[in-house]
Amino acid sequence: MSQADETTAAPIRAQEQATAPRASVSGPGPGPALLLSEIRTLFRRARTIAMLGALAAIPILLAVAVRITTRGDAGRGPAFLGSIAGNGLFVSLTSLVVAIPLFLPLTVGVVAGDTIAGEAGHGTLRYLLVAPAGRVRLLVTKYLGAALFCLVGVVVIVVVGGIIGAILFPVGPVTLLSGQTVGFAAYAGRMALLVLYVTISLLGLTAIGLFISTLTSVPVGAMAATIVLSTVAQIIGQLPQLSFLDPFLFTNYWLGFADFLRSPISWDNLQANAVLQGCYIVIFGFLAWGRFTTKDILS
Template sequence: MSRAEAPGAPARRGPGPLWSVGLLRSELVTTLRRWRTLALLAVLAAVPVLVGIAVRIETRGGPGADGGGGEGPAFMAQITNNGLFLVFTALAATLPFFLPMAVGVVAGDSIAGEAGAGTLRYLLVAPAGRTRLLLVKYATVLAFCLLATLVVAVSALAVGALLFPLGDLTTISGTSITFAEGLGRALLIALVVAASLVGVAALGLFVSTLTNSGIAAMATTVGLLITVQILDQIPQLHAVRPYLFPHYWLSFADLVRDPVYWDDLVRNLGLQALYAAVFGSAAWARFTTKDISV
């Protein structure tokens, strides 16, 4: 493996910024070359295709259902009028499970996978320190958050353009905006969705520092994700739900309002920053004191 060469090349570069850039590039390439990562991206790209085909078949079979509401699946009623709505629908469909699961798998494997393969100690031979290595690992997971979200958005945009008309966008507030502005909002929504995953990324990184088994770390992260999602659906926990990281995930729908409703969006981003700070600090405290013997 390419990791076997780690004891030599990075050590000669020294602990400066160039070493960090080189390590980050190496981590990104290594992550994207894994068959597991490619399979996750393929599944994410397939979701908009399946949704688009299903809506197209339903449209041919008879009149579509009337739209309603303004969040998540309610976008589906507008897809036949404007293919750009497929972007919003696909992100709403993948955000509750598929996107965070993919991020949880990559984050959970970030440290534990290296430890299990026996390559973590080789990475630490380079004079960069554990803190910098942990930051590079987290930056790699964040880059995957953005890439995974863009894969869903681009796939949805391509399928929407092929199967449905494009043009001026009617917001869920009933006003009309140009197609260019609609594209801008779609990009902003993709960025917000990617930012909504930083809490899961930090949680997965922390779990990854607790074990030397990549599979155990991935399973634990995904298990915690499912558990928190279930807790967020229990009405009796209404006092706790606003503090659970998935609670405001679908607030990105407010970006399709005119004017945009920012309150829940700000709460979501603030909550993700809090989770990133708490679990990032916990990961740093654990990793910098961890006995690495493999």
């Protein structure tokens, strides 16, 4: 079809959809289908696969490095290296500690910053809004897709870390920070809670990225701004002079999962983290809604 024919056909398609029965507009039908389409599109992108591959490489590189450097020399090096060499189950935990400050926010910033700005930059946002989903449902769908990426990214690190740790090192009962020893099943349950904790920790950043993505049609700019904000928040959290801001930083509880490595488990950090991230989701979700629902869509 020529460009002239496509230009002529576009208004006809839009008019046909506008005159279609309105029962589908208010019903729940488009929601699951739109979400499944978003998930398929997100996880089929070469960029997404590459980022998940990079996250999977973190525990692999860490385990290989420890295996090489501690061979015949287990008494030297940082304490956590000795823990990994003594029990491969610690690879997942150590990999998360390494990934949380930089690598996970980097990938989440890319995905969240691309949610709306990417569609606008590719000229597909206008056609998405012709569908009966509407702007609010599209925002929610984009956010849920990005949130799912947070979960998948954390799971990839933990699962790959467990596999490579079992291959390269001995595996046995795990000694917790409180001194008790637990078996594999109990430790796996704690790691599942840790995955939940880290995923929740990234939801506030995801909401921020979604809001920034509604401000521009340049996805690279939205990605960069989201990542920079994550870095700035972590720097502020390290400055004693600005310690009064710590309770309000979305990064404040990112490394507060040590409670899951004690017995009994304390839920205080999880609850405080969930409340903090929930506040960021509400605030920046509302800002994204206010911006996106009043924005002129030109592309």
